[in-house]
Amino acid sequence: MPELPEVENVVRVLRRELKGVRFGRVRSARRDVFHGDPRPPQELLPRRAVHSVERTGKRIELALSGGLRCYVHLGMTGQLAVFPRSDPPAPHTHLIVDLQNTDAQLRFRDVRRFGGIWLLDGAERHVGRPLPVARDDVLKIDWPGFRRVMQRDRQIKALLMDQHVLAGMGNIYCDEALFAAGIHPVRRAAAIPEDRARALHRAIRRILNAAIRAGGSTIRDYLGARNEPGRFQKAHRVYGRAGKPCTRCRTPLVRLIAAGRGTTICPACQPLRTGPAIRRAKSPRTRRSRAVPRG
DNA sequence: AGTAAACTCCGGAAGC
């Protein structure tokens, strides 16, 4: 599923393929994918040039000529990519935009339709769903900013995943970062010692940047803007590995629900109670501690 | 007021 690294890869490809390009004919089958301006995309998009392609959190932001802004959220199964016109559109393709002076098309496809497209040109009446918030991008926030976020009396996982607080953290990279920093997902953020919060801030940036370089993670659906899967799923240490041994201490990983989401942790490396500092096991065969799923 | 949990959307996958 597309999270920040996957969206960043899509944006990098689209930036090169779309910048300066002008939209031609537009086709869209269903209206409920479009929000914001009540006018249909067939009316709003043709003849617009793409000025820029940016990202905030998991949100793609296209600035178009004439002051129209186009935001795309991929939700869980969304894909935004350029295809040759000769490629038959895959099922659940909701928008096809011809690119002028090329044989290519920009297409938006979204099987489950948790994603959407927002067309906004300022003062128009807003229809459909509200634009998903995207405040401070988690990859761009500095330590003082992150430290302020951590003052809240909330479960750390719920806090990190709250797009009103930090934009860009999703389930996969949240679990990976919490594991890397040795923090249990339901610990209260404000109670986490400062050195560990700092380790978390570093882990988040390190993991997200590594995932971007690896082209993101493909679990089931995600394909990049060149229609290729990511490779970072091979580097996952907890996500999707419940029951398998921890890569650090060999304790079986445990699945639980945190922040309403399926969550995988190492119960030994991510203790709920404040304990002695976690030290990295030198040999991958330390004693196994309890692997009791907590209730 | 701030937090948390349940519910909504949807369709594919997995399980019975």
Next chain:
DNA sequence: TGCTTCCGGAGTTTAC
């Protein structure tokens, strides 16, 4: 083969 259940990003609603 054909049900039912589960899952989740993010908004909304409801309840502490």
